[in-house]
Amino acid sequence: MSVITFKEVTKIYYRDFWRRRPVKALDSFSLEVERGSCFAFLGLNGAGKSTAIRVLLGFTRPAGGYASILCPPDTAHPLTGVGFLAENIGLPFHVSPEFFLGSVGRLAGLTSSRAARRTAEILEFVGLSGVRGRVKDLSRGMRQRLGLAQALIHDPDLLILDEPFTGLDIAGRREIIDRLRELHRQGKTIFFSSHILEDVARLATRVGIIHQGRSLGVFGAEELGSRPDDFFLEKIGRMAAVPPGKDERLR
Amino acid sequence: MNQVRIIAAVSIRDIVGRRLFLVVFAGILLLLLAGLLVAPLDLGEPHKLFYDLGFSFLAFFLLLFVLLEGGRQVAGGRENGGFYWLLARPVRRWQVMVGIFVGLALLAGACLVLLGGVFVLLLALAGVPVQASLFIPLAFLYLKYLLLLSLVMALGTGVSLFSTIFFSLGLFVIGHGTAMLPVVAAKSGAAARFSALALYHLLPDFSAFQLASAGLHQQLPPPAVLGKLAVYGLGYLGVLLCLGCWRFARVDLD
Numbered sequence: 001m002s003v004i005t006f007k008e009v010t011k012i013y014y015r016d017f018w019r020r021r022p023v024k025a026l027d028s029f030s031l032e033v034e035r036g037s038c039f040a041f042l043g044l045n046g047a048g049k050s051t052a053i054r055v056l057l058g059f060t061r062p063a064g065g066y067a068s069i070l071c072p073p074d075t076a077h078p079l080t081g082v083g084f085l086a087e088n089i090g091l092p093f094h095v096s097p098e099f100f101l102g103s104v105g106r107l108a109g110l111t112s113s114r115a116a117r118r119t120a121e122i123l124e125f126v127g128l129s130g131v132r133g134r135v136k137d138l139s140r141g142m143r144q145r146l147g148l149a150q151a152l153i154h155d156p157d158l159l160i161l162d163e164p165f166t167g168l169d170i171a172g173r174r175e176i177i178d179r180l181r182e183l184h185r186q187g188k189t190i191f192f193s194s195h196i197l198e199d200v201a202r203l204a205t206r207v208g209i210i211h212q213g214r215s216l217g218v219f220g221a222e223e224l225g226s227r228p229d230d231f232f233l234e235k236i237g238r239m240a241a242v243p244p245g246k247d248e249r250l251r
Numbered sequence: 252m253n254q255v256r257i258i259a260a261v262s263i264r265d266i267v268g269r270r271l272f273l274v275v276f277a278g279i280l281l282l283l284l285a286g287l288l289v290a291p292l293d294l295g296e297p298h299k300l301f302y303d304l305g306f307s308f309l310a311f312f313l314l315l316f317v318l319l320e321g322g323r324q325v326a327g328g329r330e331n332g333g334f335y336w337l338l339a340r341p342v343r344r345w346q347v348m349v350g351i352f353v354g355l356a357l358l359a360g361a362c363l364v365l366l367g368g369v370f371v372l373l374l375a376l377a378g379v380p381v382q383a384s385l386f387i388p389l390a391f392l393y394l395k396y397l398l399l400l401s402l403v404m405a406l407g408t409g410v411s412l413f414s415t416i417f418f419s420l421g422l423f424v425i426g427h428g429t430a431m432l433p434v435v436a437a438k439s440g441a442a443a444r445f446s447a448l449a450l451y452h453l454l455p456d457f458s459a460f461q462l463a464s465a466g467l468h469q470q471l472p473p474p475a476v477l478g479k480l481a482v483y484g485l486g487y488l489g490v491l492l493c494l495g496c497w498r499f500a501r502v503d504l505d
Contacts (some may be wrong), residue, residue: 013505051505057339060503077341090333092261094268103261107254112282134268244318 001070003158004033004056004059004188011051011213025051025110027213028065033191033206038184040194040204040221042232048213050087057084059181068198069158073241075168080109083151087193089143093136097128097146100135101153108154115153122149127175137144148176159183161192166200177203197228210235254342258350265356265409268321276362279312283369289328298379299467305370306388306463312366313396314423316359318416321400324351325407326501334504347495352404352492356397358403360497363393389475394484395460399423402455405495407504426457457485 009029015021033039043049054060054232055077056067070079084108092100098119105115123129126145129137138146151159162179165173171197180203184190194200200207209216209232216235224231234250266272283305290301326347328334337347367389375381402422407415429451436447459480466473472480 054505059335059338060505061280077340080341084335084339086332086335086339088332089335090328090331092265092333094266095261097265101260103257104336104340106257107337107342109341147336151339203387204384 001035002032003035003070004031004039004068006031006052006056006065006067006112006215009052009055009062009067010064011048011055011060012063024213026055026062028086029210029213029215030065031208031210031215031218033189033208035189036187036228038180038190038203038205039192040200040207040212041191042197042207043193043210044236045195047210048209050162051213052210053160053193057082057160081157083154083156083159085147085151085159087166089147091135091143091146091150094134096134097123097131097138097149100121100146104150105153110154111169118153118155122152125152125179125219127172141169141172144168144178145172148179157188159190161190163194164192165194165196169187173199180205197224197232199226200224204223209235254346254454255350255353258337258342258347259354259357262323262324262351264365265402266355266358269336272316272320275312275315276366279308279366280369282308283373287373287377288372292400298374298377301377302374302379305373306392307365308494309363309370309389310392310396310473312362313359313392314399316402317355317361317396320355320411321403322407322419324355325404325495326410327407329407329502329504330412335358338504342469344500347410348404348492348499350495352400355400359396359400360393363389374497382469384385384466384469387391388462391460391462391477391480391484394488396480398455398460398484398488401491401495405491405498408495410500422454423457426455428458429454429456430458456483460484 009026010024011026013023013025015023029048029052031052040139041049041052051060052067055062056069068079069082071081075110095103101119102112102115102120105118106112110118120129125130127148128142128145130151131142135143135146143163148161148164151161159180161180165176177199180190180192182204186218190203192203199222204221205223207224208218217250219235276469286301286304286308289304290298325332334347338344371381371385374385399419403415403419406418410418428433432447432451432454436444438452439447471477
């Protein structure tokens with residue numbers, strides 16, 4: 001069963017105020033993500049990954065088509081069971097991580113006592129337990145972990161993560177991948193975008209590729225093989241687009 | 252209602268944790284204390300200078316607070332992705348706007364109570380008789396800046412942080428001359444008259460809320476006029492807040 005559906009989604013941005021220079025960020029983009037999968041969403045910079053996620057979550061409206069999240073019939077709001085981490089998440093800088101997570105938990109429908117318990121659990125889970133001070137005092141990597149924590153605070157069934165490994169060092173990336181694997185084993189559906197193909201190969205069960213706003217298909221993670229970079233470049237046509245000898249001239 | 256309360260609490264905690272806010276608050280407090288130095292100066296009326304300065308300092312604090320924090324919370328939030336973590340929850344967009352407004356309004360009110368309390372105390376120390384008529388101008392000062400806050404937030408849903416502050420300040424300054432527009436209309440040609448009257452009915456009249464001198468001289472307008480002024484302020488504020496919510500519900504957060 002598909003938990004995320006994009007159907008012929010088109011999104012157009014305009015480069016100037018007078019709407020004279022349109023740019024198609026998504027061009028009849030279609031994709032389906034199965035429940036229980038760990039789905040990696042791949043694409044070059046500007047391919048339309050973040051735009052697709054923003055359309056999916058209702059942050060921005062498409063010019064055509066639709067994107068939807070399947071939610072249980074008894075939920076009052078479509079995002080009740082969704083956890084989201086944005087690529088550039090603007091956290092409130094001048095509050096403590098505990099206060100922030102507690103507030104997010106209560107916004108997601110947890111009681112105050114449950115939110116406090118989950119805050120302690122989730123800070124431990126993302127490796128931030130014992131951290132003191134305010135959000136602004138945290139390092140880039142720690143803020144990314146806090147961003148992940150706020151996505152997980154209400155124990156959602158579906159995780160949507162836009163570049164979750166940004167700002168993390170190698171050890172941090174590995175630790176977060178292990179955590180996400182653990183969540184996937186628990187039955188969560190994870191939909192994430194990433195540039196780091198090594199991490200994608202380690203974590204994903206399915207891979208979807210977007211290029212210039214269009215879907216290039218969905219593949220099994222095993223198809224990435226031992227050289228995921230080559231697989232990806234071949235799919236977006238970059239391998240074929242570089243004529244023989246071009247590398248030499250560039251050099 | 253719960254969502255609004257939580258968002259208001261986050262806004263308040265985020266602002267109170269800012270060093271800039273504390274510095275400005277402490278600075279205004281010092282200015283109020285420093286006003287005692289000029290209290291003995293008599294410019295025709297005893298303590299008039301100290302009284303006017305105190306009101307100006309309170310108004311200056313509210314102006315800075317409303318422009319900077321109102322702009323940062325809405326326009327700044329749109330620019331730096333500050334709404335993503337909020338809107339990825341079961342939260343309606345109008346709840347975000349109302350929550351931010353309530354948070355800022357409560358904090359501005361609390362600051363005004365503290366600073367206003369210090370001001371009234373200093374007035375009493377300077378020998379000015381403290382009467383109930385002093386508190387009415389303070390209440391209308393608060394209403395005036397809540398009106399500006401709703402304007403800042405409504406503008407912040409559509410333009411950048413810089414433009415929000417720039418245009419809000421511009422409208423605030425122009426809004427102090429709104430009462431003059433009928434006079435301009437009476438002396439103008441048909442087209443200019445129409446424009447002046449249209450602007451008169453469209454723009455908020457901020458000057459109507461300036462009751463400081465009237466309060467000092469115990470010459471406040473009658474309660475019926477004050478009531479109409481309060482209804483005007485709250486009504487205009489409500490319209491702007493609804494406009495802001497309506498706009499924010501439709502804006503693309505790219």
